[in-house]
Amino acid sequence: MAYETVFSYPNYTAEEHETWRLLFKKQMELLPNRACQEYMDGLSKLSFGTNEIPKLADISERLKKATGWQLVRVEGLVPEKEFFELLAHKLFPSTDFIRKREDLTYTPAPDMFHDLFGHTSLLTNEEFGDFFQAIGQAGARAEGELLKEIQRLYWFTVEFGLIKNKGQKRIYGSGILSSPREVVYCLSDKVIKHEFNVEKITHQDYDIWHMQEELFVIDSFEQLKTEFINFGKRTQLLV
Numbered sequence: 518m519a520y521e522t523v524f525s526y527p528n529y530t531a532e533e534h535e536t537w538r539l540l541f542k543k544q545m546e547l548l549p550n551r552a553c554q555e556y557m558d559g560l561s562k563l564s565f566g567t568n569e570i571p572k573l574a575d576i577s578e579r580l581k582k583a584t585g586w587q588l589v590r591v592e593g594l595v596p597e598k599e600f601f602e603l604l605a606h607k608l609f610p611s612t613d614f615i616r617k618r619e620d621l622t623y624t625p626a627p628d629m630f631h632d633l634f635g636h637t638s639l640l641t642n643e644e645f646g647d648f649f650q651a652i653g654q655a656g657a658r659a660e661g662e663l664l665k666e667i668q669r670l671y672w673f674t675v676e677f678g679l680i681k682n683k684g685q686k687r688i689y690g691s692g693i694l695s696s697p698r699e700v701v702y703c704l705s706d707k708v709i710k711h712e713f714n715v716e717k718i719t720h721q722d723y724d725i726w727h728m729q730e731e732l733f734v735i736d737s738f739e740q741l742k743t744e745f746i747n748f749g750k751r752t753q754l755l756v
């Protein structure tokens with residue numbers, strides 16, 4: 518695997534910087550009392566800045582200081598085995614391009630707003646970071662049906678997870694946090710919320726094209742980490 522870890526800063530256009538600015542502003546209006554505290558704490562540790570597209574180099578440096586995670590630059594979606602290998606090594610693959618203006622509220626393929634704003638804040642959290650590395654280790658070893666189970670677990674936690682903060686349901690999934698529509702929708706009564714249950718999630722199909730109708734709520738990142746590691750040991754994906 519050859520990935521860039523020394524990043525050059527692309528020559529973004531004024532419109533691209535403005536796209537970041539608009540997305541950032543919108544999400545910052547929506548996230549208080551919706552995003553979990555751990556995510557908000559991570560945002561302040563990474564201090565993205567509101568006006569310009571952040572530099573991968575800066576974010577990677579701050580992550581490294583916080584928990585040892587680093588970024589690698591990728592062109593787009595990474596083949597899943599490589600993706601899990603990277604996570605196993607505490608490397609998170611991020612793009613450095615931003616969505617087109619016409620895709621402001623919804624982008625079918627992840628861009629850097631999803632990768633940075635959605636994913637990196639929680640990598641400043643030790644418990645979540647440990648879980649994220651463990652899902653990488655397990656995913657890198659899994660094949661067949663077990664690999665599908667890991668993908669479902671990834672979907673309903675990393676991308677679309679909810680957590681309880683002082684009894685209130687809050688968001689930690691990056692697929693929700695980087696989407697203005699999903700942030701509001703996911704906490705509404707239209708969405709069924711289940712208690713976190715590894716067994717149930719590993720058999721739960723999901724739809725990548727529509728807003729999620731069913732979500733799972735963890736009590737804490739410690740619970741997520743512990744229950745995932747237990748699953749990994751049971752299935753012999755983790756030692």
Ligand SMILES: [Fe+2]
Pocket residue numbers: 627631635636676691692
């Ligand atoms: Fe993602």
